[in-house]
Amino acid sequence: MSPARTTATPGAGPLALARARDIAESVPDPELPMLTLSDLGILRGVTAEGQRIVVALTPTYSGCPALHEMRGDVARRLAAAGFADAEIRTVLSPAWSSDWITAAGRRKLAAAGIAPPGPAPRRPAGGPVPLTLTAGRPGLRCPACGSRDTTLTAAFSATACKDLYRCQTCAEPFEHVKEI
Amino acid sequence: MGFDTAYEAIAEDTGDQRWAFGTGFADPLAGVDTTVPDGVPAADLAAYCLMLGDDALIMSHRLQEWLARAPELEEETALANIALDLLGQARLLLSRAGRADGTGRDEDAYAFGRAGHEFRNVTLAEATDADFGGLTARLLVFSTWRLALLTRLRSSRDPVLAAVAAQGVREITYHRDYAAQWLLRLAGGTDHSRARIAAGLAAVTPLTAELFEISDPERALGPAVAPDPAGLRAEVGTVLAAVLEQAGLAWPDAPGRPDMAGRRGRDGVHTEAMGQLVAELQEVARALPGATW
Numbered sequence: 001m002s003p004a005r006t007t008a009t010p011g012a013g014p015l016a017l018a019r020a021r022d023i024a025e026s027v028p029d030p031e032l033p034m035l036t037l038s039d040l041g042i043l044r045g046v047t048a049e050g051q052r053i054v055v056a057l058t059p060t061y062s063g064c065p066a067l068h069e070m071r072g073d074v075a076r077r078l079a080a081a082g083f084a085d086a087e088i089r090t091v092l093s094p095a096w097s098s099d100w101i102t103a104a105g106r107r108k109l110a111a112a113g114i115a116p117p118g119p120a121p122r123r124p125a126g127g128p129v130p131l132t133l134t135a136g137r138p139g140l141r142c143p144a145c146g147s148r149d150t151t152l153t154a155a156f157s158a159t160a161c162k163d164l165y166r167c168q169t170c171a172e173p174f175e176h177v178k179e180i
Numbered sequence: 181m182g183f184d185t186a187y188e189a190i191a192e193d194t195g196d197q198r199w200a201f202g203t204g205f206a207d208p209l210a211g212v213d214t215t216v217p218d219g220v221p222a223a224d225l226a227a228y229c230l231m232l233g234d235d236a237l238i239m240s241h242r243l244q245e246w247l248a249r250a251p252e253l254e255e256e257t258a259l260a261n262i263a264l265d266l267l268g269q270a271r272l273l274l275s276r277a278g279r280a281d282g283t284g285r286d287e288d289a290y291a292f293g294r295a296g297h298e299f300r301n302v303t304l305a306e307a308t309d310a311d312f313g314g315l316t317a318r319l320l321v322f323s324t325w326r327l328a329l330l331t332r333l334r335s336s337r338d339p340v341l342a343a344v345a346a347q348g349v350r351e352i353t354y355h356r357d358y359a360a361q362w363l364l365r366l367a368g369g370t371d372h373s374r375a376r377i378a379a380g381l382a383a384v385t386p387l388t389a390e391l392f393e394i395s396d397p398e399r400a401l402g403p404a405v406a407p408d409p410a411g412l413r414a415e416v417g418t419v420l421a422a423v424l425e426q427a428g429l430a431w432p433d434a435p436g437r438p439d440m441a442g443r444r445g446r447d448g449v450h451t452e453a454m455g456q457l458v459a460e461l462q463e464v465a466r467a468l469p470g471a472t473w
Binding site: 062064094 | 343350357358364
């Protein structure tokens with residue numbers, strides 16, 4: 001953001017920009033509505049270009065169908081607050097990582113019964129395939145009872161960003177945000 | 181407030197009832213700088229994006245055919261998610277092609293407006309699967325090869341290709357792990373499951389040669405933009421050999437395809453199965469030109 005740009009026009013001065021940022025940051029994710037776009041780490045910037053507010057979003061996965069909805073939600077909420085011509089830009093690089101989910105986002109996921117991701121794997125791309133059959137991430141904490149005796153039941157789930165586990169202690173099945 | 185369908189509920193605020201299917205979606209490259217870098221031939225870049233996009237689109241379509249046919253609900257969900265990742269990669273790459281070739285065609289124009297011989301995917305992507313063992317073998321080979329390719333493409337001189345590749349690497353790594361896990365399970369299961377995965381490997385082997393043959397766009401762009409696929413052979417061979425060794429399976433000896441006279445999917449020469457796939461893919465778009473759904 002360039003200060004000269006944001007102070008030049010009253011339509012998108014620092015106060016207006018701060019208000020636009022608050023609005024964009026508070027838009028809920030359409031598939032994980034307990035999280036805001038800011039919690040999820042996909043909101044990459046809110047800036048002003050002249051009078052126009054520019055919001056930058058990064059998709060979680062290449063095919064994430066929610067991005068279409070997120071763009072519309074951000075534009076509609078900004079328009080309702082008087083930012084009629086906000087532009088929503090897609091930022092592809094660097095690619096989103098689950099490490100970008102904020103601490104608040106992780107707390108909200110756990111409170112909603114979804115295990116938050118651990119640190120994203122740092123294994124080199126194109127490296128070897130794991131050659132042992134796995135039961136998922138060892139010691140993943142059950143969001144219902146806190147037990148670490150949990151096991152992977154499916155490597156994919158209802159959305160691209162999650163897989164499925166079951167707690168061996170309380171028998172509760174739960175979703176987990178994958179580490180990428 | 182009641183809704184007749186889930187799509188109405190999702191679209192409550194927008195009146196737009198499409199959700200993750202159909203045509204006419206927002207440009208996936210909206211706001212992305214798609215300037216072709218200096219010194220990169222734009223027509224070849226477009227052709228290259230089309231090749232890689234078609235690999236993803238056609239493989240995605242074949243995976244979608246497994247919906248309601250997979251052996252378990254969990255695997256159906258897995259295959260749908262893998263298909264969705266690939267469809268996302270295809271959308272970005274086909275959109276990139278339309279910007280680079282100057283025609284301004286969008287993803288729908290490429291997916292629904294081309295004849296079968298205009299698709300440039302490798303024939304491995306279009307092959308039908310006899311059973312889940314066949315799919316597992318094909319998905320493992322496809323993912324291993326595409327991962328090796330995208331890993332190199334991350335440092336392409338074209339920043340859009342590099343960005344699509346960087347995202348794709350993470351997705352395809354997961355797909356490859358999934359397929360490898362299933363290959364090990366099937367090989368270590370019953371005699372029947374072992375025979376099925378062995379048959380799957382035998383079926384895909386003749387389709388592997390063309391994965392490592394350079395195409396005209398790759399030659400024209402050079403390795404700084406488009407890695408030479410011949411350079412992927414060693415890595416792909418090493419990865420697959422490790423999985424097969426763990427599974428106690430041998431890589432089958434199989435001849436190349438005798439019917440192709442040296443021509444490949446990259447040249448627009450496809451198998452009979454491709455015609456049926458394209459007809460199904462385009463059926464609604466051709467029946468109702470310009471419709472969005």
